[in-house]
Amino acid sequence: MTEEFHKVRRLPPYVFEEVNKKKAAARARGVDIIDLGMGNPDLPTPSFVVDKLCEAIRDPRTHRYSASKGIAGLRRAQAAYYARRFNVKLNPDTQIVATLGSKEGFANMAQAITAPGDVVLCPNPTYPIHAFGFLMTGGTIRSIPARPDEDFLRAIDRAVRHSIPKPIAIILNYPSNPTAYEATLDFYAEVVKFAKEHEIIILSDLAYAEIFFDGAPPPSVLEVPGAMDVTVEFTSMSKTFSMPGWRVGFAVGNERLIAALARVKSYLDYGAFTPIQVAATAALNAGDAAIEEVRSVYRHRRNVLVESFGRAGFHVPPPSSTMFAWAQIPEAYRHMGSVEFSKMLIEKADVAVAPGVGFGEYGDDFVRIALVENEHRIRQAARNLRRFLATEQDQGQKAAAGA
Numbered sequence: 001m002t003e004e005f006h007k008v009r010r011l012p013p014y015v016f017e018e019v020n021k022k023k024a025a026a027r028a029r030g031v032d033i034i035d036l037g038m039g040n041p042d043l044p045t046p047s048f049v050v051d052k053l054c055e056a057i058r059d060p061r062t063h064r065y066s067a068s069k070g071i072a073g074l075r076r077a078q079a080a081y082y083a084r085r086f087n088v089k090l091n092p093d094t095q096i097v098a099t100l101g102s103k104e105g106f107a108n109m110a111q112a113i114t115a116p117g118d119v120v121l122c123p124n125p126t127y128p129i130h131a132f133g134f135l136m137t138g139g140t141i142r143s144i145p146a147r148p149d150e151d152f153l154r155a156i157d158r159a160v161r162h163s164i165p166k167p168i169a170i171i172l173n174y175p176s177n178p179t180a181y182e183a184t185l186d187f188y189a190e191v192v193k194f195a196k197e198h199e200i201i202i203l204s205d206l207a208y209a210e211i212f213f214d215g216a217p218p219p220s221v222l223e224v225p226g227a228m229d230v231t232v233e234f235t236s237m238s239k240t241f242s243m244p245g246w247r248v249g250f251a252v253g254n255e256r257l258i259a260a261l262a263r264v265k266s267y268l269d270y271g272a273f274t275p276i277q278v279a280a281t282a283a284l285n286a287g288d289a290a291i292e293e294v295r296s297v298y299r300h301r302r303n304v305l306v307e308s309f310g311r312a313g314f315h316v317p318p319p320s321s322t323m324f325a326w327a328q329i330p331e332a333y334r335h336m337g338s339v340e341f342s343k344m345l346i347e348k349a350d351v352a353v354a355p356g357v358g359f360g361e362y363g364d365d366f367v368r369i370a371l372v373e374n375e376h377r378i379r380q381a382a383r384n385l386r387r388f389l390a391t392e393q394d395q396g397q398k399a400a401a402g403a
């Protein structure tokens with residue numbers, strides 16, 4: 001009984017764990033690590049949402065099992081959000097399921113639709129559940145580029161011609177974690193046309209729908225006429241309303257797919273605690289003011305990060321959405337790979353970032369920097385980096401002079 005279980009063998013130890021251990025060890029020594037590693041929002045949930053939870057929890061009727069697919073009011077609020085924000089009409093009874101965070105929804109959708117050996121087209125690098133949700137259910141992943149451009153379209157076309165069996169689904173995630181790439185409606189239209197032609201399901205992860213700074217608001221795939229025939233889209237309250245610990249998200253779209261997810265969930269859970277769903281309903285119905293505040297905090301942090309890291313000698317391309325920057329490892333250190341580089345930053349600059357390889361092998365030249373510390377701490381991280389890079393340069397020059 002010492003062999004790893006079949007399913008567990010398909011889940012390699014979390015790459016981030018190595019970096020986390022280094023972080024924990026440094027903290028245990030009393031070092032103040034500035035943690036830009038995990039995408040765990042640090043902002044408080046808006047107080048009116050907390051108040052609503054407290055009010056609902058005092059009613060003992062809310063203490064019973066809730067509804068697995070979400071209470072009706074919450075599903076109606078999500079329908080109203082899609083109508084307002086994307087001009088997409090959804091039937092709250094048949095086209096919406098509330099999930100225990102979008103991650104749970106995504107993983108259980110994978111469970112609902114995958115037979116052993118089914119092929120799924122998944123961007124690389126990407127948020128880990130996009131691949132592992134399917135690997136856990138016995139599916140097979142074929143990597144496609146993360147950037148939404150001609151290469152992506154060529155890759156899915158090649159994949160359909162050469163994969164046996166034919167792929168069952170394409171994963172989309174724009175704005176993307178970790179790359180912050182964004183897709184246009186024209187790009188989505190191309191993917192929808194392709195998916196319909198080849199009878200492939202589209203699973204779109206729109207977790208960062210509301211975290212955008214410069215350009216137009218990110219579109220939904222469901223805005224493409226006819227997309228509903230093949231698409232399910234996942235959204236999340238975690239980033240939009242700074243509610244990561246509450247575990248509320250949604251799957252919306254094609255009725256057959258939503259019914260499949262609802263069926264699986266009906267065997268697994270009784271829905272989130274009702275007061276949480278009541279409070280989430282209030283958040284969704286409150287409109288844009290709370291969201292605008294969250295956006296503004298991340299926008300300022302983004303500006304400080306790009307400017308201060310740039311001055312320190314670490315070029316960070318400005319993301320125009322998400323709460324992440326995706327930065328190439330400076331040339332001199334690229335050979336180390338992202339895990340060793342991230343460990344070095346913890347040790348020598350007291351700064352934690354996420355190694356790009358944790359999101360897929362094609363991410364190994366990069367690190368992901370999360371905007372989860374305040375502006376003051378981000379500036380401090382930049383000062384630490386500058387000191388570290390200057391010391392390294394100094395040592396390099398001395399070694400060269402001595403050689």
Ligand SMILES: Cc1ncc(COP(=O)(O)O)c(C=O)c1O
Binds near residue numbers: 039205247
């Ligand atoms: C792209 C993406 N999808 C899903 C999630 C998970 O969101 P939730 O908290 O709703 O499960 C995250 C969280 O970081 C994410 O970045």
